[in-house]
Amino acid sequence: MSSLAATQADGYYIPPSYYASGAYKSKSISQHAGSKGHNQYLTHSIARFELPYDGFCTKCHAIVGKGTRFNAHKAHVGDYFTSKIYEFTTKCRACAACEFKIRTNPKEQSFDYVVGIRKKVEEFDSVEAGTHGVIDTDIGAGIYQYKDGKLLDAEGEGGDAALHALEKMARGHRKALTEHEHMESLIQINTKMEEDADANANLRAGYRKERKAKKRRLEDAKSRGLGRGIFFEGETGEDVATAREVMTIRDRRKERDEAYRSEKKQFISIRGGSIFSSHKRHSSKTTLELDKIRQNEESTRKSAEAMIENGTRMKKKILVCPKNIEKGTRIEVKDVKSNSSHGVISALADYGSDSD
Structure with missing residues (x-):
C-alpha cells in the first residue's frame, strides 16, 4: 500500500455511531471483492506447467510426453524444512476425464506423479539387475538357445570346448572394457548436462554473446558507411600478425624518413654556413668536414709560400x-x-x- 493510500485508510476519524448503525456493511461486506491481480495466476492460481517426465494416463493409457504444457492449478500443500511443496492439478488431454496431480519433491530435487498419471520407467539399477553395467546380447553370454526343450551348444563339442571357453572369456573381457568406457563417457555427459535448465541457460548465453558481437559489427560497418546487412568479420590470429607486420614496416619507414630529413637539413646547414666560423659544431660529422677544409687551406698556403721563396712568378x-x-x-x-x-x-x- 502506498503512503497516500495508507493516509486515506487510517488518517480519518470514524465515530462509533458509524459501526453501530451498520452503515459500514453496505460499503464493505455487501460489495464484490474486485480483481485479485493482473494475470491468471493471481486471479485463479492458474500456472503454465510443463511435464517433467514421460508418463501414461491411468484411465485411457494415453502417452503424455515430456515437455507437454498444461494450464494447471497451483496450490501450496506442504513444506520440506523451509522449501514449499507445490501441487499442480490438470486433466488428461486425450480423455479429459482423468485428473493429474503432480507434486514437487525438494528432498529428491524432482517431481512426483501422485494421481492420475504414471511415470514411464527409463532407468534401472544395474547392481539390482545383475548386469553390472554390461548387457551382452551375444548367443552364449547369458542368452541360450533351446530346441525341443533341450539346450543347444553353439560352441561345439569335444576338445574345442576349452578353446571356445577361452575365446568366450576373452571376448567378454574386451566387451566389458568397451562397455565400461562407454559408461564412463555417458557419466561425463550426464555430469555436464545434468540439469536441463543449466544447459539451456548456457546455450542461450552463448547465443546472446554471438548476437551482441554481430550487432557491434553491424554498427561498426554502418559507421564506416557500408550498406545495410554488411558487417566486418571478427579478427583472427592471421589478421593480428598481418597488422603487426604492417605497423612495423610503417614505423621503420617513418624512422628512415626522419633520419633522411635530419641528414639533409644538416647538410644544407653545412653548405650554407661559413667555413671560417669559429663557433662550435655539435655534430661529429660537421667537425670532421671542417677539419678537412682547414687542412686543405693550410696545404694551399704552404704551397704558395714555397713558390714565392723559389722566385717563381706567375705570367x-x-x-x-x-x-x-x-x-x-x-x-x-x-x-x-x-x-x-x-x-x-x-x-x-x-x-x-x-x-x-
Missing part, C-alpha cells in the same frame, strides 16, 4: 690593340712579365714595326 698574357686598327691586320701575342712596364712598351714597338 700573364696582355693583348694591347690600338683603337683604329684595320681589318685583316696580323697580331702577334708575346709573353711579358707582369711586374715590368718595359715589356708593354716593347710590345707596342714591335707592333708598330710589323704594321709598317
